[in-house]
Amino acid sequence: MAKDYYSVLGVSKNATDEEIKSAYRKLAKKHHPDLNKDNEESQKKFQEINEANEVLSNKTKRANFDKYGSADGPQFGGSRAGGGFSGFNSGGFSSQGFSGFDDIFNIFSGFGSTTNSSAKSNRGEDIAIRIDLTLEEAALGINKKIDINRMEECKDCKGTGAKGGTEFYTCSSCGGSGKKEYVQQTIFGRIANVGDCKSCNGTGKQIKEKCATCSGNGFIKATRTISVNIPSGIDEGQIMTVKGEGNAGHKKGAKGDLKLVISIKAHTLLKREGTNLYISVPIPFTLSILGGPLIVPGIKEKIEFNIPPLTQTGSTFKIKNKGIKYLNKDSRGDLFVTIEVEMPKTLDKSVKKLLEEIDENLDANSYSDYKAYLNKLNKK
Ligand SMILES: [Zn+2]
Ligand SMILES: [Zn+2]
Structure with a gap:
């Protein structure tokens, strides 16, 4: 059974993007693994919160969830095994370096952008995964194969959502420009803003026949195994960023990153403090x-x-x-x-x-x- 992501974040079904973002940040800080070592319940909660946010902060996934009770839309059916953010199959990705460490809360900055006019907001969402290491693995470094589920651009339609990437007609609402004037009522009077056409999402085109592979979403869910070299000396709560291994961007935007939140299991005899x-x-x-x-x-x-x-x-x-x-x-x-x-x-x-x-x-x-x-x- 799929979880009710709204109740996980404690928001109503009509919550705005801002309300979701704010509820998510509050809960994610509260249950962050670095602040709740030894608290399994909080760690589980943290995964649930992230999963809920991953879905509700994404227009497509949220719409799918509202409609089908699953972020993946009807074509995948059922709920994901195990919950959390990680998947369980093997793909075939080559070794990745890591690009550096983030402050523990920087991880949240990649989520939940609500406008979609700038290139930045077209960037795909980051994927966060907790990595459990033994003290020895953290001390000596290790190559880890990490299974993730992520959204990738549908190859059959090149991310357009239209059959073969070609089955379009020109958007009648904006005449194909992708831009439209929207009038807003403000305390200063009526203000006209030019923004992305809402009918075609700024593409200037509307889909004539949907791509069967992705049901017109332009994305497909893929399970991949990412190989990551975890450096020796990494410590509890540190976050490793693997660039470009997150979800695909919207409208050819950059891919999101994969964020690995490091968690270290207790050793039976040794206690670690720093080095x-x-x-x-x-x-x-x-x-x-x-x-x-x-x-x-x-x-x-x-x-x-x-x-x-x-x-x-x-x-x-x-x-x-x-x-x-x-x-x-x-x-x-x-x-x-x-x-x-x-x-x-x-x-x-x-x-x-x-x-x-x-x-x-x-x-x-x-x-x-x-x-x-x-x-x-x-x-x-
Ligand atoms: Zn497609
Ligand atoms: Zn349009």
Whole structure:
């Protein structure tokens, strides 16, 4: 079943483009994955909001949705599997570079332009997809194959919507110029504006026979697999833009971009902050006293280092250059290991006896903090 995109955005069926845009921005900021790490519900909501906006901010898709309950019009039928923005088939696209990073909210600026007179507004919509990476993938970089659904220009009619790209007659409303004078009633009186002819959408032509492939939309839905090299060092919430891999433009406008919103899954042991990694390791109390080797996880491989004798609980060791690579620099952050001394949780008789012997041989002078405490206690 198709979702009710209007209720997803909390707007009425008669909402204006501005109302939709404003509702979308509000909700998208609220549920943005970067602000809701660990909140699966918000992340799901964010996908729904984007899907709803993708449809309702696009005239053709909105009209299709109103009419058929699906953004794709009747020819595709049914609802999309999985929701969200991504598709699930493979196409055959070649490797793409990425063109840079955006501020987290820049992603919204590509959506929802309402006029269609300038070249900019004919630009196709951007497609936003959340990419889930493991900590290792983000740290080391990875080539990802990303499945997307997007609108592409219909090849059979070259995007015109007319059969064979030729079945037109001249628009009777504007006489083929594509422009028309519209009179507007304002507080300054009647003002005449020349704008795109509404009957032919500014093309000067009207379709005689619709293209069967695209039902006259000029677009077809395509599922493509885009190959993207995700650079090492990318972090949660960053957005990668892949130029020109979004939806097709209107009236030969430029293609939109593909925006990849990076989300990084939690690691079982390591915590990341920027380029540094942090881990807290419980060690046996004997190791903390005697010192010895300790193995910790790294990004690429396990790392062994030596705990010095008499290591106190809470001590932190810095292992240089074992953190995450800087995105734009050829250096790495550090790995910080914090020691938590663990006391034995069981004790047999013979060990207990040994400990009693040890206790007899250690006096308060071996414990500087304890000694200071006793001094304060007895001074008054
Ligand atoms: Zn067509
Ligand atoms: Zn016209």
